[in-house]
Amino acid sequence: MSAMSMYDYSLICNFPKCRGRLSGFAWVTACSHIFCDRHGSGEFSRTPAICPACSSALSGKLDIVRTELAPSEQYKAMVLVGLRPETVLDISHRALAFWTYQVNQERLLMEYSLSRAEVQVGQMEKVMAQQNQSKEHELNAMREEIASLNKRLEEYKRKYSEVSELLVKRNRQYQKLQGLFETLRLRTMEASDKDGPNQAAHVFPSGIIRQRSPHTTPPFLAVGPEGDKLFHSVLEPESFKSFFQFSSPPREKGHSFIKKN
Numbered sequence: 001m002s003a004m005s006m007y008d009y010s011l012i013c014n015f016p017k018c019r020g021r022l023s024g025f026a027w028v029t030a031c032s033h034i035f036c037d038r039h040g041s042g043e044f045s046r047t048p049a050i051c052p053a054c055s056s057a058l059s060g061k062l063d064i065v066r067t068e069l070a071p072s073e074q075y076k077a078m079v080l081v082g083l084r085p086e087t088v089l090d091i092s093h094r095a096l097a098f099w100t101y102q103v104n105q106e107r108l109l110m111e112y113s114l115s116r117a118e119v120q121v122g123q124m125e126k127v128m129a130q131q132n133q134s135k136e137h138e139l140n141a142m143r144e145e146i147a148s149l150n151k152r153l154e155e156y157k158r159k160y161s162e163v164s165e166l167l168v169k170r171n172r173q174y175q176k177l178q179g180l181f182e183t184l185r186l187r188t189m190e191a192s193d194k195d196g197p198n199q200a201a202h203v204f205p206s207g208i209i210r211q212r213s214p215h216t217t218p219p220f221l222a223v224g225p226e227g228d229k230l231f232h233s234v235l236e237p238e239s240f241k242s243f244f245q246f247s248s249p250p251r252e253k254g255h256s257f258i259k260k261n
């Protein structure tokens with residue numbers, strides 16, 4: 001403790017619920033306790049007076065003294081004057097012993113508070129450790145769940161890539177088939193271009209071609225009901241005539257036109 005704080009230090013009211021820093025006037029007892037003016041005047045107005053700190057009976061004439069903590073210069077100049085040196089020293093010695101006792105008591109109280117706080121801190125640490133442990137357990141469970149979910153995700157990814165590969169393979173097969181189908185269709189069309197019109201000319205108008213057409217046309221060439229209708233409408237006698245007019249030489253057409261005029 002430095003000299004400065006030694007000067008700043010003041011005793012504390014021994015009333016259990018007060019513990020206020022003392023200044024001005026204080027009440028001191030023969031049992032070495034000290035109280036603030038409020039608690040001293042309150043507690044020691046009753047008879048018999050009992051120390052609120054240690055329950056000692058204070059019945060003597062000088063067992064309780066109200067004292068000024070910062071006495072005036074005049075008081076300090078007069079209070080011990082005329083006393084023998086050993087008496088002066090004795091009084092000083094007792095006053096210092098009182099002060100030492102008070103400071104010591106305060107230190108003990110502080111130590112007690114500190115140890116209680118340490119116990120509380122220890123308990124809190126224990127609780128925190130338990131909480132941490134349970135959180136750690138939760139975290140581990142979550143980590144395990146994440147790991148299993150990741151595993152499932154990997155499985156799904158693997159399955160997806162397998163399916164993708166299969167799809168690519170199937171696509172390639174499909175394109176191959178499509179190419180094959182195209183060449184087949186072209187070949188069939190070429191074949192029907194060679195034979196088709198001649199046969200139709202031969203058979204017409206017996207109507208056999210209507211029965212023949214489903215046989216000569218492969219099922220994959222079917223263009224649906226509307227295409228069929230168009231095909232048949234071309235084969236009607238009137239439209240058949242107009243259909244073949246396109247192939248007739250334009251000169252003849254022009255000739256007849258001129259002839260008409």
Ligand SMILES: [Zn+2]
Pocket residue numbers: 013014015018019020035036037038039040
């Ligand atoms: Zn007090």
Ligand SMILES: [Zn+2]
Pocket residue numbers: 029031032033051052053054055056
């Ligand atoms: Zn006491």
